[in-house]
Each structure stands twice: as C-alpha cells, then as structure tokens.
Amino acid sequence: LPGSYYGLEGTNVGGNYRMNDDLLRPDIVLDPYPFYSDLRERAPIHWNERWRGWVFSRYEDIATLLREPRLLVDSMTPYFNSKLDANQQKELKPIFDIMSRWVVFMDPPDHGRVRRLLSNAFTPKMTESRRALIEDVVDDILTSLTGSDQFDVVNDFAYPLPAQVTALILGAPRSDLHLYRDWADDIVTLIHGGVGEADRLDRAKITMLDFRDHVTELVRARTASRRDDLVSALIDAREQSDALSVDEIVALSMLLLFAGHETTQNLLAFTIYDLLTHPDQMVRLREAPELIGDAIEEVLRFDGPMRGSTRFVGQDFEYAGAELKKGQRVLLLIASANRDPAKFERPDEFDIGRRPNQHLAFGYGPHFCLGAPLARLETSVAIPALIKRFPDLRLESEQLSFYARILSRAISSPVVVRVNRVSAGHS
Numbered sequence: 001l002p003g004s005y006y007g008l009e010g011t012n013v014g015g016n017y018r019m020n021d022d023l024l025r026p027d028i029v030l031d032p033y034p035f036y037s038d039l040r041e042r043a044p045i046h047w048n049e050r051w052r053g054w055v056f057s058r059y060e061d062i063a064t065l066l067r068e069p070r071l072l073v074d075s076m077t078p079y080f081n082s083k084l085d086a087n088q089q090k091e092l093k094p095i096f097d098i099m100s101r102w103v104v105f106m107d108p109p110d111h112g113r114v115r116r117l118l119s120n121a122f123t124p125k126m127t128e129s130r131r132a133l134i135e136d137v138v139d140d141i142l143t144s145l146t147g148s149d150q151f152d153v154v155n156d157f158a159y160p161l162p163a164q165v166t167a168l169i170l171g172a173p174r175s176d177l178h179l180y181r182d183w184a185d186d187i188v189t190l191i192h193g194g195v196g197e198a199d200r201l202d203r204a205k206i207t208m209l210d211f212r213d214h215v216t217e218l219v220r221a222r223t224a225s226r227r228d229d230l231v232s233a234l235i236d237a238r239e240q241s242d243a244l245s246v247d248e249i250v251a252l253s254m255l256l257l258f259a260g261h262e263t264t265q266n267l268l269a270f271t272i273y274d275l276l277t278h279p280d281q282m283v284r285l286r287e288a289p290e291l292i293g294d295a296i297e298e299v300l301r302f303d304g305p306m307r308g309s310t311r312f313v314g315q316d317f318e319y320a321g322a323e324l325k326k327g328q329r330v331l332l333l334i335a336s337a338n339r340d341p342a343k344f345e346r347p348d349e350f351d352i353g354r355r356p357n358q359h360l361a362f363g364y365g366p367h368f369c370l371g372a373p374l375a376r377l378e379t380s381v382a383i384p385a386l387i388k389r390f391p392d393l394r395l396e397s398e399q400l401s402f403y404a405r406i407l408s409r410a411i412s413s414p415v416v417v418r419v420n421r422v423s424a425g426h427s
C-alpha cells in the first residue's frame with residue numbers, strides 16, 4: 001500500500017477499490033468485525049468523510065492514541081459554545097452543567113483532580129466489599145425467573161441488575177430502585193442517540209433534573225449523617241484540602257449510573273450468549289468454574305459492549321503520516337483493536353482460557369474505566385449463579401439485533417432462553 005494511510009473516498013488503490021465509509025450500514029451494525037478486519041488491512045488510518053473524522057482500527061495505534069495528550073475528550077464545551085444558538089444554550093444549560101462535570105468528558109488539569117477524588121471513594125476495595133449485596137440482587141432476580149419456561153436474558157436478567165447495584169452502592173433506598181432503571185435508560189438514550197428517539201432531549205432533561213434533585217437530597221442526608229455508602233465516601237473524599245462540591249457529587253453519581261448501566265447489561269448478555277453459542281466453552285467453564293474471570297475478559301475482547309471511543313485534536317500533529325488538525329474528530333475503534341491479529345492469536349476465536357488477554361474494552365491510559373472492577377464483579381457473580389440455577393438453558397434463536405450506534409454495541413433484540421423446568425432450581 002502507498003504510505004501508511006489513505007482516504008477512503010475516491011481512492012483507487014488496486015485499480016477501482018473504493019471502501020465503504022458508512023459505520024452504521026446495517027450489516028456492519030449487525031457484525032462489524034469483517035469490516036474492521038478490512039479496515040485494519042487496507043485503511044488502518046483514514047479520514048472518514050461521512051463521519052467527518054479520522055478513524056483508527058489497529059491495536060497499536062489505538063493503544064498509543066488513548067494515551068496521547070494532544071487528543072482531548074471534551075466534546076461538549078466546544079459544541080455547546082459554538083454550535084448552539086442562545087435559545088438552545090438556555091434550553092440545554094441544565095444538562096450541560098451536569099455533563100460537563102463528568103470525568104469522562106474532562107481534560108487536564110480538571111480531569112486529574114476529579115478522577116483522583118472519585119477514585120478515592122470508588123475504590124476496587126470498596127467494590128469488593130459489596131459482593132454480598134450483588135449476590136442478593138442477583139438472587140432476587142433469579143428467584144423472580146424461577147418457574148418460567150423461558151425468559152429474556154437482556155430484559156429480565158441483564159437489564160435490572162446494574163442499575164439496582166449502582167443505586168444500592170450509591171446509598172439509595174430500596175424503594176427508589178425502580179426509578180434508577182428509568183433514569184439510566186433515559187440518560188443512555190441521550191448520550192448514544194438513536195433513530196426514532198426524537199424526544200430524547202426532552203426526556204433526558206426531565207430525567208436529569210429529577211435525578212439531580214434525588215441525589216442532592218441524598219447528599220444532604222448523608223452530609224448530616226454518614227452511612228457506609230458511596231455518596232458518603234464521595235462527601236469525604238479529599239485531596240489535601242480539596243473536596244468534591246455537591247454539584248460534582250450529583251454529576252458523578254449520574255455518570256456512574258449511566259456509564260455502568262448499558263455497558264454491564266450488554267456484558268452480561270454477551271457472556272451468556274457467547275457461552276450458549278460455544279457449547280464447548282460452556283462445558284469447559286462448568287468443568288473449571290475458576291475460569292470465570294478469564295471467560296469474562298474473553299467476552300470483553302471478543303464481544304465488548306463498546307465499539308469505539310472518540311477524541312478531539314487539541315493541537316495540530318502528525319501521526320504515521322496523517323496530518324491531524326486542531327478541532328478534528330478522531331474515532332478509536334477499540335472493538336477492532338480487540339480483534340487485531342497483530343496483537344491476538346486466532347483473534348476471531350472465542351477461547352475462555354485465553355492468556356494473555358490485554359484487550360482495550362475498558363479503554364487504556366488516563367481515562368481507563370473506573371468501573372471495571374464493578375463490572376467484572378457483577379458479571380462474575382451473576383453468570384455462575386445463572387448457570388447454576390438454570391443448568392439447561394437453551395437459546396431460542398441465535399439471531400441478535402443491535403442499536404445503530406457508532407460507539408457502543410448494544411443488543412436491541414430479546415435474547416430468549418428456554419429453561420428445562422425439571423432441573424431449574426434443583427442444581
């Protein structure tokens with residue numbers, strides 16, 4: 001190939017080759033991996049005219065660029081300040097005020113400060129200490145399913161779990177758990193958008209304001225009297241004399257609910273789907289239950305809930321021949337990196353014993369997912385419990401469908417499993 005990159009539009013590499021640039025073409029939404037493989041081979045770094053940004057698909061480049069300080073994550077401030085008129089700004093200010101405090105959209109120096117304070121409170125140790133709580137939530141959900149001939153893994157099992165767990169970890173009363181599910185849904189819809197969801201901004205605004213009031217109240221209650229929960233820990237988090245403001249605690253609580261909801265839901269659904277569609281691997285897991293941790297890492301690599309991450313060029317620079325200009329968008333296809341044969345042997349094979357497995361499903365570098373320990377813990381509690389309670393699960397259909405989104409790979413169809421009534425509950 002001439003050079004290390006070339007544009008997709010109008011190029012004629014190899015005669016009349018012209019590559020597709022539609023990241024949302026239905027066959028690609030359904031199964032992006034053949035397309036990613038093509039990109040890695042033929043256009044690993046390219047300007048995508050339709051998406052209007054640079055697209056990277058190789059592991060090495062993505063791992064490097066996730067740590068590149070000249071690439072920024074704050075897409076919101078420039079959008080808010082320059083793309084919206086005064087009326088729209090007024091209308092959307094309440095949402096902007098909350099989301100601009102989300103660590104995932106912050107750049108240095110603010111990012112370091114808020115991330116340190118958040119990680120002071122939301123530690124892997126604190127997460128592990130919630131194991132019993134997660135076991136209880138899983139047990140309740142499984143009990144509600146016992147007795148049915150079939151259920152939908154996505155809606156009946158994977159969907160309620162993360163929102164309930166996040167709510168309980170934050171310190172919400174059990175009576176409010178149902179609210180968290182709806183809130184989480186509306187926020188996910190706002191961020192990822194979606195065809196036919198035109199009222200999403202209105203719904204999200206109402207949600208955000210309701211949620212803000214709810215958490216503000218929680219913070220007020222915990223300020224008066226601490227409990228063993230995350231809101232109390234966020235109030236107490238300190239970096240020297242610095243602490244999080246009430247607005248920051250509210251915004252970060254909302255981020256945790258959003259960031260952990262659909263991602264973990266899909267990780268749970270993919271885990272059960274991948275095991276049921278690879279019966280040899282299911283047998284292997286049954287024979288060696290201690291493989292559950294490695295199995296989850298393999299699902300994250302093989303079928304991770306995120307397709308990509310976006311960045312903005314903060315200052316002009318050249319990368320492997322590509323001239324990145326200030327303000328341009330960059331898409332880092334982490335799901336493609338996770339199937340890169342230059343990094344993984346037999347990348348398209350699902351192997352629950354794979355080691356090493358340095359996938360990028362949780363990102364890499366300064367924005368590495370703060371909820372990774374929680375997502376891993378929830379999945380490692382939930383999946384063995386599900387398999388134990390329902391040892392004869394069978395998929396009704398292997399056909400899945402997905403929301404048409406560039407950044408996430410979220411299942412939109414039910415994943416119905418049939419249960420053998422005789423054995424359910426007696427393992």
Ligand code: HEM
Binds near residue numbers: 105263264368374
């Ligand atoms: C399977 C589940 C999950 C996946 C695949 C996932 C994926 C990711 C990815 C790829 C990033 C980096 C984004 C970037 O670099 O642009 C990220 C960041 C983040 N995630 Fe997760 N996540 C998951 C679960 C969670 C959970 C359960 C929580 C919390 C309850 C959470 C909280 C966060 C936060 C706070 C960040 C931002 C960190 C920062 O910007 O410094 N995530 N996640």
